[in-house]
Amino acid sequence: MSLADERKALICFIAGLLKDCNHVAVGASSPIPGAAALLAKQMWQSPRHVNILGSVKNNFFTNGAQELFDCAAQGRMDAFFLGGGQLDGQANINLMGRGEYPVQSPRWPGTFGSAYLYFLVPKVILFREEHSRRVLVDKVEFISAPGSSDDHVYRHGGPYGLLTNKCFFHFQKEKKKFRLDYIHATSSLEDVLDNTGFEFDYEDIVQTTPAPDPALLACLETDVAQKVQEVYPQFAESVFGDSVK
Template sequence: MRVDYVIKAIAEILCDDELVYVGLNSGPALLGTFLARDLLRKSIHIVGVAEAFNPKSIVLSPSTGDPFFLEGSPVMITADSFDLAQKGKLDVMFLGPVQIDQETNVNLTAIGDYRKPAVKLPGGAATAYLMPLVKKMVLWNLKHSKSSLVKKVDFVTGTAKNSNNKVYLVTNLGVLRYNRDKKKWEIIALYPWSEVNDIINNTDFPVDLHSDRVVALHEYDRRYIDMLDPYGLRSAYDF
């Protein structure tokens, strides 16, 4: 599955000694986090909406909030994770916006006029609160197009514009990072099927090229992902 490359790209973004929060309906982020910890041997700590601290292992289910993740793990409630963010101690969080713009604004609220939207989206929950606080925000959107990577979002659900944190974007075409000095997104990785021009031509704002490195997915990566997802539920995210 192509989504396995996205999972590997997410795992590569994570670093040793990070406390990583995985939210709801975030299958690729959940699999990438465990791939980073247990196969790439990064010494990260995992918390999330399932309210387990460092689950020993998981089997992907329809909900990343599956209470079975708690088996054999200490409990860490969401309120405590958010409290750590307030104190500057939450290192990484994932978010899957429908729209992302050139200033790191994200939209999970509505497409079109908020008062009469063309599409009503699920909403941002604690997005506005957490985006500026988390040290590393990893956005993911697997429908990379000029409709999703826009000059200006239809509604600002949250933003990292006024923060100093690191912001990454993982899509079905590659990986981008926000350069705060240039105030511009830059390409840092591609996939075997994508090229620099694919990203440039499908993004509604200018992007720079930092690296055209191609994400490598090995057979042992695939085997490990298959072990965590024996029912193939990640196919819902495939493209």
């Protein structure tokens, strides 16, 4: 499977997770989640509203950059995506850097809106292509946003699952622990175990991630590819090749 095909499969997988949403927002420079949201909207007209930050055409907010956060706090946003330089087994995420704060090395860009949106958006999908012990750690070195909170803390949102280029973990809120649900055809249980720095639950036999539905894939490669090109030109070219030029 080529890298382009792997990425198309990730897009189709994420699209399936968004089918039950009304409003999905995607942060700047997140082409795979962005493409997935556009695909789900095109295929099922659900989500009905897709907002891609940093895009002029795919952004309907009229009240400035704060509207995204106000929307989330009011419960008007159903899904969002977060990543991180480090993610741990309790779904804590670190967007700040490695080493002791504040003089970290490396220092990453910063926490952005994660410390807010993780509490308020019901379905936060953690997405990070790189699946390695460097990224998926036992304990993050800085908590930009915690995976769970004490009972008395107002929390209407949080992690739904974690998708990488090897597998999909579902986050079990009660146990505060990931459960391995699907392994991509390009990987194996051994491969996932070798490259994951945190403990997670799994059955003896884990399902293989289903191949993308042909109709969904066709929709991605035709109608949606062009829309993706408008927002993420370089990414579109790498995945869809000359067809979007």
